[in-house]
Structure formats: C-alpha cells, structure tokens
Amino acid sequence: MPGAGSSWGRWPQHRHRTIALTNRHEPLVLDESATLLPYGNGRSYGDSCQNDGGVLLATRGLDRYVAFDADNGVIECEAGMLLKDVIEFALPRGWFVPVTPGTCFVTLGGAVANDVHGKNHHRVGTFGHHVLGFDLLRSDGSERWCTPSENADWFAATVGGLGLTGLIRRVRLQLRRVPGPFLRGESLRFGNLSGFFTLSRDSDADYEYTVSWLDCAARGRQRGRGVFMRANHAFAQGTAPGTGQLRVPFTPPLPLVNRLSLRLFNTLYYHRPAARQPDAVWHYRPFFYPLDGVLEWNRIYGPRGFHQYQCVIPPAAAQESLDEMLETIAASGSGSFLAVLKMFGEQASPGLLSFARPGATLALDFPNAGAPTLRLLESLDAITRKAGGAVYPAKDARMSAASFQQYFPRWNEFQRFIDPRFSSSFWRRVSQDVQGETS
C-alpha cells in the first residue's frame, strides 16, 4: 500500500525518508548524502514527485498566510498552502486564483514547479504568468527572491522546474477579481473532432473558460464526439454544493475501469440531458473540480494504480494526430471515464521546462495493466513526437529520455540551475544520455 510520499497515480511506489517542514525560516537539514526533493500534496501523477532512495521535503506544514493586499488582490503565502485555502480566503473578499488546474488540492509550490494551466489558458496563460515572486532556498544556504525581473533566470528555471532548482518557501501571487462563486455559460455536444475545433475557435474570444469532455471509447463515425463547456465568472443566483464529500473507502482488488464500464459510462455521459444546456449556472467547485468531490478517487484503479497521459499537439497537426490517438486508444479498449480536451492559447509559457504551448491538449487515464499499458502509451508518444508536441511531466511515469529531450529542447540550458543536492526519480530517468538512440 502506498504511504506518505506516494504519487497520485500510485505507480511506481518508492521508499523515501520524509522530512516534514514547518518553519519557513529554518535552514535545510543536510545530515546525509541522499538527495532532496520538495513534496507538496502528492497530486503529481507519476514520478516527478518521487525521489527513490532519497529524501522528500514535505512542504504541507508550510501553510501560513503571509500578507494580503485587499486593494490590488496580491496574496503572499507559504508554499505548502493548498489552492483550496487560497480560494477560501480570497473568494469572500471578491478575488479568485488567476489560473487553476482540475484539482484544488495542489500546493502553491507545486503549482509553480509544474507551471500548471487551467481552462482559461487561451486567455491568461499559465499559473507562472501570475506569480509575482517567490523565495528560493538552495542547499548552499542562499535564498533568492525571484520575480520576472529580479533573478529572472532563476525565475524562468524554477517555474516549471519540477522542484529541482531548490525549495520554494513563499509565493506572491496576483489574484483576479470575480463577482462571486458562480460561472455562467453553455454546455454543447459535438459529434466529432472538427466540431470541437469549430466550437473552440468560436468560443475563445467570448469565454474565459473552455474545456471539453471526450468519449474516448467511441469508434467509427462516433469517434471524437464529446461535450464542450464554456463559461465566464458571473453574478448569478445558484445553489452552492454541500460541503459533504464522498470518499472511495478502500482500494478494490481489481480496477473498476474496464472495457465494459468504459463504454457504458461514456455513452451515458454523452447522452445525458445535462450535456446540452444553453444557459447553465455552475458553482465554481463542480465546474473547476468535478473530481475533488470524491476523495481518493484514484483508488478506483485498483492496487496497481494508473497512468495519466497528457500531451499537447501543435495546431497544424492537431486534428490528424488526435484522430489517430483516439483510434489507437479506442482499439486498445483501455481509457478513462474522463478524457479532457482543450485548446491552449498562443502565450509563450514563462518557464524553461513549461509544458503549455500553442495547440490542443488531451488528457486521460489508463489503468496500469503493466507492459500492454506501457506499449499503448509509447505508441501515443510516437504520434506526439511525430507531430512535434510534448507530454506533461507532472502526469508522467514512463516517457523515454529521448522523448523528453525532444519535447523539452531547453532541458540542457535548465540543467545548470539544478541544485546539486536536489534530484527526482523523474529527472534521473529523463536526463539519461540518449546518444545512439533514435527517436
């Protein structure tokens, strides 16, 4: 069973020594030669939050508010604070986080280190675009305040830097004004991928948030069908969801996701009446965090865990490549209840290793069935590589070093910013020498 320090995909499972940090003024403990890696709330899916045989610096104990400027919406917090706590502080005061991923159970430090994105990427870019500054502690004891203009090289390396450049202990973030907790918009069905691209193009100018759910089990003429949601923050009357939360109480011995349940769920989800709503009002929690309502949902994939695959494909190749991927996935009989598709905007990301870039991004889960799953993911990587796309390190536990180095051409430039005492299982895997291999 995974314990403290496991990843969200629950595979691979490593052993670590964990040091719980609680004081943002304390120096790092360097009493042994093992390498260090900051560990937030363990929502990275693969091994980017793992440091096999080394030490995890658990940051959740660094969860204090430091300062808040109510006029300008600037909040400063310790880096182990969850986005959930930032939102619960900001929202009653008329502010909201500028960018949010699909779960609010991530730490601020993790959001910086993975330069996360949200459903409004086409309008406001990544999380890193809204970070005004952070403290970066290095193992030599030095601490730098990094902003887009001050220590800008360290800023660019650390945003999206996977925790390898040092420990982020304090983050200053620009919030955005909102009229309240509700969003207003539309939910529409599309019958195929070109329907998706048309809707995206038509929606991006008028809607801050756009995202689609995709039926990854559909084949033939139904392939690429899904449900498109678009919304803006709005004054609205609605009902807030209850605060009670469900929990998957234990790990079933076998994954609950299989060929049959997949087809059934996806077909029902596509045809449910709520898939088409011309004027919908959503509370922010079900809109942004549909899965946060079920605690420990990752248990449904059984004791062997699961992989998430998230890629981005440049616009020119997007439709053709996604079509090929969907056929490959549907033919495999694997896949997930929730496949997500979104168009990123044109804004260049702020980090040397940032994932977000112009194109279409697809994300979905696969129960871990061992070698067949790895083969399927490798065949998806072949499509991504050919299209000149990239795979998201925060979701990955298996991409090859050759793939990584093609996806992130600035990785070499990044290397000189890595703290000599910091490392991760992910980094040791993807920074291997690939000379002689072909990609």
Add this chain to the structure above:
Amino acid sequence: MRRVLVVGATSAIAEAVAREFARRGDSLFLVGRRPEPLAAIADDLKLRGAPLAQFRVQDANDITAHADLVEAASVAMGGLDTVLIAHGTLPDQAACAASVERTLAEYQTNALSQIALCTLIANRFESQGKGTLAVISSVAGDRGRQSNYVYGSAKAAVTAFTSGLRQRLHGKGVRVITIKPGFVDTPMTAAFDKRGPLWASADSVARTIVRGMIAGTPVIYAPWFWWGIMQIIRNIPERIFRGLKL
C-alpha cells in the same frame, strides 16, 4: 470574543487550535521559544480573522517568568478568559532510562512547568470568577507503558492535577479541561510510520479540542475513539499487562 493565551504556540496542535479560534474572531497571545515561527504564526492568525495576535518569546520552563507572562497576555488583550497549555516534548525513552538527569528534565518540561502555570492561572480565574483553562495531557498518561513511561507518567501527573483542579473550581465559573490526544500526525511524531486508522491530523484534533473547550467538556479524547482504547488498556490486569510489549 475570547481572549486566548496559548503556551507552546508553535506546536502543531496548538497552532491548529489557534487557527480555529482566529476563524471565530478571537484574540490570541502566543508564547514560544523561537521568535521567527511565532511571528509567522501571528501574521497568519491575523489574516485568518484574529483581531489581535501578539507573541512573546519565553521558555515555559522558566517558572519565575510565569507571572509576568500571564500579566503581559492580559494587558495585551485587555483581559484573559481562555488558556491553552500545549508546550511539551516527546522524550527519547531509552535515553531517559539511562539518565536520571534527562528523566528529571523531561518531568520539568512535561509536568512541573505545566503544573506551575495551571496553579497561577487557576487562581487568577478563580478570583475573576470565570475562565477556561485547557491543558494538553496525553492518552499516554492513562497507563505507564515500557515504550514511553517517562512521558506517560509526567502526563499522568498533569491529568491527575487538572482533575483535582477541576473539582476545586467547579461551581466557581472556572472550567478546567484535560485534553488527551492520541496519535497525531505532527513534527513531534515525525519518526513514526503513520499509516493506519489510528493517526489523525492536527486540524481534525484541533476542531475536536475547540468544540470541547467551548462546550466545557471536562476530559477531551481526540479523536474520541481513544476513550474506548484507553478503557481497554486501563482495565488489563497488571499480572497480564506487565508481560505485554506496549
């Protein structure tokens, strides 16, 4: 609005309790040994809703300074009606077994200094005719076990002392509350493997504590199921208990 003094304010449970009070709009006066974390906690509590959050750097083992400390808290907050005594350590049992000095030092921190503060505050509350005095003891104080009997017996002293104090002040407007946390996931217990259903987070334990402090529950087990566990452990006959590896 309560005016709350927290001694040992940088401990994880105490900080979580202080956050609960801050959220309810109560004032806080924090005491601890290290200025930087105290300042960070005080800033945080103000943003969480405390109208006032001040701190004082003081070692709770310095008993001669207790009267000053209590007075300073009362002056800062314009009165004092709620106190949480939360300072303590988790001694290395093996090291204590080998050293009289260490054993006595642990008693000083985990029993004597708490008892000294209790005496002072109880008398103050008695003369003002109101107040809530809550002290963090431990389930470990319910029975001495070989794995940590120095800590356990020090906490047993605190438990018995507060029990007597509670009787003495009953009917005088003063509530004395004994808090017995079970396994709590904090830096103090960093060395333990925390998987399993017995471990609770500091936040959930703090909510239980604050509810009990407001309701005036005399003895708070946190989480509650430790009451049942300790009933069983207390009732094992000594003849059997002495042979157990607990």
